[in-house]
Amino acid sequence: MDNILSSFFSASFLFIVIRVGVPLLYASMSAYVADISGIPNIAVEGIMIFGALFGVYISAISGSAWIGLLGVIVVGIVMGLVMAFFTMKMKASPIMIGIALNLFATDFSVWLLLIWTGTKGTTASLPSKVLPKWDIPVIKDIPFIGEVLSGHYFLTYVCIALAILIAILVYKTPFGLRMKACGLDEHAAESVGIKVNQVRLIAIIMSGILAALGGAYLSMGYMSIFSSNMTASRGWTGIAANAVGGGNFLIVVLTTFVFSIAQGVVNKLALTELPSDLVNIIPYVCVLLAMVMLSIQKMRKQKVK
C-alpha cells in the first residue's frame, strides 16, 4: 500500500494523469464552446463514439492514420452541422437533439461495427493505424519534466494547443466576445447586428470537431482499436466539468484536471487488490461532489442577493 501511495507523487503518475485527462479535456472544451454561445451540446458522448469509430475505419481502409484523422475532423463537422440544422433551422430543443444523437451513436456504431468486422465487440480485425507518439526534443532530457511532458500522443499536444487557442479566442478576440453575447442574451446580440445563427453555427462545428478528436484519441492512440462503448461516459464528464466552470474557461480546465487525477488514481488502484468496481466509481463520485459544490455556491450567491 505504501508503494501505491508514494507512486501518486511520481512523474509516471502525472504522465498517466495527462494520458487519461486528454479525452476529458477534449470533451470539456467541446461542451464549453457550444455552451457559451447558447447551444448546450450534450451530444459530446455520441460524437466521441463516432470520432473513435470512423478514425479507426478510415485509417484502416486508407492505410494512413493522417487520412483517418482528416476523416475524424469531417465527422465532427458533420455532427456539428446536424446539431445546428435541428436546433437552429428546425428550432428543436438542443437537449432533445443531444439525447437523440447520443442514443443514435451508441447503437449505430455497433451496427457499423458488425457490418465492417462481423463482430459486435471490437475492430481488432481491421488493420487500423495509430497516430504517432512524440518525444519533444530538449524537454525530454530534462529530468522529471521530460518524463511528465514528453512521449505523449500527437493528439495530446494538439489538445493542449487547442486549449490555448480557445482561451485566446474567447477572451481576446471580437468573435469570442460575440460568442458569449449570443449565449448570454441573443436578443441583445441581435440588436447590435451580430448574426447570432452564424456565430452559433461556427461554435457548434468547433464543438463537433473537438468531441470527434477526443474520440479519435481513444481509438487511435490510447488504444489502437475501437470497442463498443469505449468512451465510457468521458463525454458526460466533460459536460459536468463545463457546468462547474459556469462559463469560465480556466475553471473548466482546472475541474477537468481534478477529474483526470481521479481517473489516474483509478488506473493506479486497479493494480491493487481493492475491488475494481468500487475503485471505478471514484471519478463519478468526484463529478457528483463537484456538482454539489456548484449548487451550494449558487445557493449562497442567491442568498447574498
Next chain:
Amino acid sequence: MQDIILKLEHITKIYPNGTVANKDINIELKKGEIHSIVGENGAGKSTLMKVIFAIEKQTTGKIYYKGKEVNFSNSMDAIANGIGMVHQHFMLIPSFTVAENIVLGAEPKKGLFIDKKEAVRVTQELAKKYNFDIDVTQKVADLNVSAKQKVEILKTLYRNAEVIILDEPTAVLTPQETEQLFEQLLKFKELGHTIVFISHKLNEVKQISDRVSVIRLGESKGTYDAEGITIEKLTELIIGRKLETSYDEYRRPVENPKMILDVRHLSYKDSAGVPKVKDASFSIKGGEILGIAGVQGNGQEELIRAITGLIPFQEGTVKICGKETQTLTIMEKRNAGMSYIPEDRMIDGCAAEASNSDNLISTTYTKKPISGLVFLNNKVIKNRSQELIKRFAVKTNSEKEKVGALSGGNIQKVVVAREWSTNPELMIAEQPTRGIDVGSANAIHKELIEMRNQGKGILLVSADLNEVMALSDRLLVMDDGKVVAYFDSMKGVTESELGLYMLGVEHHSEEVIRGACYEE
C-alpha cells in the same frame, strides 16, 4: 426640404395573421428636432419603429432617409446608416462591462484581438462628451436602471447615430432621472442629433418635444407643434373622444353599506427589523373607494402585502367582511371576498407564458363549474374567458393567445378582469393603471367606480396623484410607514396640499387620523 432627415410615406404594415398594425402612416422628421410619437398601447407605435429600424418590413409605403429612398435589409443596415434605437426592454448583457456592451458588434481591434484599452478609452471619452457620469469599467449588472439606459444611449452614439429612437424611455425612470434624461436629450439636439421620443406621458411629451405626431389604431392623426397644442386636445386625438377627468357624475350612493375591511394597529417590520408600517388603522365600508397616497417606498407596498397575506405582519388585526384573517391562507382570504390587482402585473399579476384563459381562471380553477370532479371544464373556461375578454375590451386574437404577447394595457385588463370575475367584496387595487395608456386607464377607472356603486369596498394605492384624487371617496396619506393625514372627502383637496403631507412637511392630528376607522 433640405432639413427633413427621415420621411415615412404611406407606410402600411399588415402582419401575416391579418393584423393591420399600421395604416397609411405619414410622418416627417426634421433634422435636429425632438419629435414625439404618441398613441395608446397597441396603437402601432412600436410596429412603426420596427419598420424604421428594419426589424419588420413594411407591406407598402416608402421610407426616405436624407432625401433618398432607402430599403434597409436589416437593423445592422439601419445602424450603419446612422439610426439608433433605445429599446424599452434593455438589450444589455449584465455580466459584461459597460465598455464591452457599448463596443459589442463593432469592437476596436489590434490585429486579430480586441483592443480592450482602446475600447475603454473611446467609450469613456464618449461618455464625457455627452456629459454621462458613468464608469465604463463597471459591470452592467451593478448599474441602476437609469445608468443602464445611459449605456443604451451610448451604444447608439458609439455607432454614430444621427437619429435616436427612444421607446418609452421614461417609463422606468424616477422624476429626477427623467429631468436628467431631458437635459441630455436637449444636449443631443444642440449637437444636431434628431430624437424620436415615444411615450404616452403627455405632460412629458409637451415639455420636451418640438413636434408631436399622433397615432390612433394604426393611422396617423397628424403632426402638431408641441407649443400650440394642449394636453386635452392631444388626449382627444389619441383616444378619439373626450376624456373624463372627474368621475363624480358616475358615483351613486349605496344604501346600508356593510363593513368590508377593518385594519387596526397594523405594524410590520422587515427581516432586518426595520419598521416599514407603523400602527396603521383604517376601515372601508361598501360603496366607497379609500385611496392611499404617498411618495413611493413609504410603506404602502408593505401595507398592501400585509393585508393580502403576501408577508406576515407582527402586530395588529385585519378583518375582511368581519372575519379575522391573520391565520388564513391567501386562498382563504380570497374566498372571504378579497381580490387583488398587484402592483407589478408581470411578476405577481399574471403568468406571461400562459394563455389568456389560463390566466383568467387562475384564481377560480378549483371551483365549480370551471372544475368538475376530476377534469377542468374546457367549454365553461372558453365561454367565460371570451365573455371577460369582450367585457373588458382586451385586444387579443383569441383566449388562447399568450398573455405575454399582449401590450401592457391589455395585460392589465386581463388581470383586472380576473379579479373582477370573482365578484369580490373587497378589491385591493395597487397601481392599477401604471404604465398603460389613458384610454385603458380610463376603462379600468370606470370599472372600479362601477364596483363601488354595487356596494363593494375598494382600497386604492397609487403613485399617480391625479388617479387617487379622481377616484377616492376618502383618502389617507402615508409617509415613512405612518398614516400622516386623513381626508373624509376629496372636496377642495388640492395636489399641492397633498404634496405637503406626502413630503412630511405637515401632518394631521391623531384625532383626525382616527377618523379613518369606522366604529362598529
